Amino acid sequence: MGKSKKIKKLKKKLLKLRKEIKGKSGPLISPLAPKGGFPDLPEINGAEFAAVEAGVRYSGRKDIMLAKLAPGTAIAGVFTRSATRAAPVLDCEAKLGGDSGAGAAIIVNSGNANAFTGTNGKKSVEAITGAVSSVLGIPQTRIFSASTGVIGEPLPHERIVNKLQELKAALSAASIQSAAQAIMTTDTFAKGSFTEVDAEGPIRIVGIAKGSGMIAPDMATMLVYIFTDAQISQTLLQQMLSDLTRKTFNCITVDSDTSTSDTLILAATQKSSAPEITDIDSAAGSAFYDALHKVMLDLAHQVVRDGEGATKFVEVRVAGAETEADAHKIAMAIANSPLVKTAIAGEDPNWGRVVMAVGKSGAKADRDKLSIRFGDILVAENGWVSPDYREEDAAEHMKGQNLLIAVDMGLGSAESTAWTCDLTNRYIEINADYRS
Amino acid sequence: MGKSKKIKKLKKKLLKLRKEIKGKSGPLISPLAPKGGFPDLPEINGAEFAAVEAGVRYSGRKDIMLAKLAPGTAIAGVFTRSATRAAPVLDCEAKLGGDSGAGAAIIVNSGNANAFTGTNGKKSVEAITGAVSSVLGIPQTRIFSASTGVIGEPLPHERIVNKLQELKAALSAASIQSAAQAIMTTDTFAKGSFTEVDAEGPIRIVGIAKGSGMIAPDMATMLVYIFTDAQISQTLLQQMLSDLTRKTFNCITVDSDTSTSDTLILAATQKSSAPEITDIDSAAGSAFYDALHKVMLDLAHQVVRDGEGATKFVEVRVAGAETEADAHKIAMAIANSPLVKTAIAGEDPNWGRVVMAVGKSGAKADRDKLSIRFGDILVAENGWVSPDYREEDAAEHMKGQNLLIAVDMGLGSAESTAWTCDLTNRYIEINADYRS
Structure with a gap:
């Protein structure tokens, strides 16, 4: 490749990276959008x-x-x-x-x-x-x-x-x-x-x-x-x-x-x-x-x-809480935690942050009865990491686009599920820039 | 400049930008760190x-x-x-x-x-x-x-x-x-x-x-x-x-x-x-x-x-609330709002998001008695933007490193102040990457 061509190529790469930094090249359509586009809705009489x-x-x-x-x-x-x-x-x-x-x-x-x-x-x-x-x-x-x-x-x-x-x-x-x-x-x-x-x-x-x-x-x-x-x-x-x-x-x-x-x-x-x-x-x-x-x-x-900047769709399933109100509080505390959501963006199975979110939720929790799963993978139980847990398995699950975080509180039979997305740079770019 | 030199220079720029994207070149010391470094602490007898x-x-x-x-x-x-x-x-x-x-x-x-x-x-x-x-x-x-x-x-x-x-x-x-x-x-x-x-x-x-x-x-x-x-x-x-x-x-x-x-x-x-x-x-x-x-x-x-990724130090002052608990709730709702914090990162005087945060706080509020200031600039009063407000003035205030958001609820005499920082890409980078 000639030097002029090389310069041209490098300049192009530079431009692309600059655009990425400025957040101008965000996805036009969320990667999580339903495949097949807008559904073919039937008419409603009236x-x-x-x-x-x-x-x-x-x-x-x-x-x-x-x-x-x-x-x-x-x-x-x-x-x-x-x-x-x-x-x-x-x-x-x-x-x-x-x-x-x-x-x-x-x-x-x-x-x-x-x-x-x-x-x-x-x-x-x-x-x-x-x-x-x-x-x-x-x-x-x-x-x-x-x-x-x-x-x-x-x-x-x-x-x-x-x-x-x-x-x-x-x-x-x-x-x-x-x-x-x-x-x-x-x-x-x-x-x-x-x-x-x-x-x-x-x-x-x-x-x-x-x-x-x-x-x-x-x-x-x-x-x-x-x-x-x-x-x-x-x-x-x-x-x-x-x-x-x-x-x-x-x-x-x-x-x-x-x-x-x-x-x-x-x-x-x-x-x-x-x-x-x-x-x-x-x-x-x-x-x-x-x-x-x-x-x-x-x-x-x-x-x-279609959450701003979302690249992962996350279901947070809480079971075994004492009351449904508690289960909902815990599910939303996990789903709202910026540290959980940034870990998901980084594809990091950082279950310690899930523990943190359970703890701050204000709901009744017994650290030593808690168990946590990412997808089908048992991560933590009895107040500590599961003996069979291998981080590679969880890391593999985190690479997916549809993730499950399941928490069992071990206290009762109440359940609640929440849905959220990851927190990415793109969210910041969209919102630091919305009116301009 | 010779072409070889140009290629070298472009490659260097590319490397720098790539590092920036990967969040490897974040500030070594927060831009908000106290000037003069660690204070000269006196000894404590005992x-x-x-x-x-x-x-x-x-x-x-x-x-x-x-x-x-x-x-x-x-x-x-x-x-x-x-x-x-x-x-x-x-x-x-x-x-x-x-x-x-x-x-x-x-x-x-x-x-x-x-x-x-x-x-x-x-x-x-x-x-x-x-x-x-x-x-x-x-x-x-x-x-x-x-x-x-x-x-x-x-x-x-x-x-x-x-x-x-x-x-x-x-x-x-x-x-x-x-x-x-x-x-x-x-x-x-x-x-x-x-x-x-x-x-x-x-x-x-x-x-x-x-x-x-x-x-x-x-x-x-x-x-x-x-x-x-x-x-x-x-x-x-x-x-x-x-x-x-x-x-x-x-x-x-x-x-x-x-x-x-x-x-x-x-x-x-x-x-x-x-x-x-x-x-x-x-x-x-x-x-x-x-x-x-x-x-x-x-x-x-x-x-x-020293908040992760912080570039702005923000004081949120709430006055005129009915109770101190309400004032604290409102101040923390503003200080915790990702939309307020990303607007601050973008130096956008987006007072509408302050209104939103007041509204979601759960504290007693009367939209039409609310007033909002950014620094010394009266932004909104009586449920709407102030007649004297010029966005350029507020935008100027937002460029500073130490910001004030002041809200008067117009309901009582209780006050509370909270302190927070902006929410930037760097926060995401640090936390999507913490364990790796």
Whole structure:
């Protein structure tokens, strides 16, 4: 190779490394994204979707979505418990449980969270929901809005209002994928999930979600919209949703930071030919409950799989705790620990840090009854490293993309599982750089 | 420049960048280290120190320290509340408050935490404290030990025991600096502090500390040893120590992870010519209390200043909360938030993330009464950005090395302050790589 060619090659390498250092060459799509891309979601009778470009903050991409729901649609919801929650969250909370006779709509923008925007925030919500109400002919008390993006900047709501006729014209039962794309912020892939269940007749459940940072849901999470054609009352729908949120979205964490805007809305259009579900314990009720659980868990996992900078998906399974609350506390302490998460990023089976996280969780623990597994490998038991443990085996497991950390407390029979991702340089780069 | 020279130069640059990426060229000393290096600590009458190389894990550096304390020395201590605390911590806790007639000793090793080492851990503590007792002629119940380093590996205690004669021979009132060096792990500088107070006579207080990761003390912090010649009872000393720990070490955080080994021991040799302190509210008592506060706060700040990967020292001041517990909760939620800490690393005055952290803290908050300052710059008030706020001003403040985030809740008069550092790529590199 000639010297000029060598210089050229070295310069190219230099450029590549510089880019790597500056974090400009992060993955365009999370390595943990589901293979096969966005799923082929079936239509839900009674639900139509549209998404258009409004230029709220981003340009050259769709950034607002509208869902129009048929008269009779029951709406259940769970929201962030943050004391500084955003104006649209407060508005949605107040509207839950209202009369469903005239249908409902959901309007969402990305790019601006309309959070910590004082009285202006409330005015923006009123302007948007009022305009959607006029355009669709649905009472304002049935228009649910959400905003996601930067906190503390005024929302240019007229940009959204100006696009409502265009949105209305675009409404179609087949457009849910573009709705999922429109609500993305730092997400690297759109998130969708569906299932169909036989509950004395077919019921469909489809859902979309967004979220990749500021994720440690307290009550609900991110923006998640789930649609079903089930015939079910708002009260029973809300009961199932609240219960399942505890086992799904409240068990995931990317960075332990809880958003001001987390919103999960579940709409049941009542259009299925399956008879009405009236009891959570009936065969049909429990089939629907399990199906809803499946969709919520899938969406929750996809949120973790798009965690900012994530390269590993980690399940933390805690068993043998005295109470379920203790098991959850321990699972979340492990899943949130920066030292555990950086060890995972470094593919280091550093089980000592798992012990540390158990210890700091505040839950009851007996050091000498604790056992820890990485995947199928027994790492520690009886308060010390297992006699059969070989670090090479655990190190091999850590090289995988889907990891399991299992802890048995040896104290009781309560269990809990949490899901998290690793903590990498890329997370720092994304977040030290987000607004610039 | 000739082509060969150019190739050489480019190769050199490439090597440098590669090293940077691998985190091999991180700062040897934290940019936040106190100017002027380790302070010139005065001797404490009744306290002698020694440090030697025992090769517990590290080679080519001193890794064990011994402090010998005169008969009559009162020992106070606070320890981690972790449920998986290490064997030496459990041993120290049990020994507090014992008869001080025969003096006392402190033995510490770095490189291995002797944590989660089962019954072997306890045996190691007994072997070490028993041997120190024999060599120094001090009852075993007065030998306080600590270990810091990797969790879960057996401590080769015979390496320590074999060095005790050498340690004893090296004991000197002037050797405290080498003791401070011997207890370092990922620390980039040795931490020392002192003050002298006139309490109807001169009293000296000197202290040393170690710690730079796994730092979110729950009860005490890291390894901290403070020595004074004050005449004071163990009971009063313990009372002052516990009270001041709440205001100093329990208000710092590097990464929200609580160590299994945090230990703070305060020894009073009773050798000062100042009369005995018998009342915390007397002039002498409060002068001593304030002096102790000063040394503890200085050491706590030095621990943050050596936070893994830290480039900014951040004071988080919360005022106007309803209760002191709420103020502390809010200050720690801000200080622990990965999104706040990465924004600081990126010199981004992202006050929206401060709002988020206030909201998730669990403390009482009214969004519309909140005000936020960065340094002297009023950023937000009445639930929104201040009309006079110019982002350039705040961005300028963020470029500094010592930052202030001040939050007024507008609800009451309770206050609390926390100290933290930024979260940088270097933290990830250190911790994804610690054991390799």
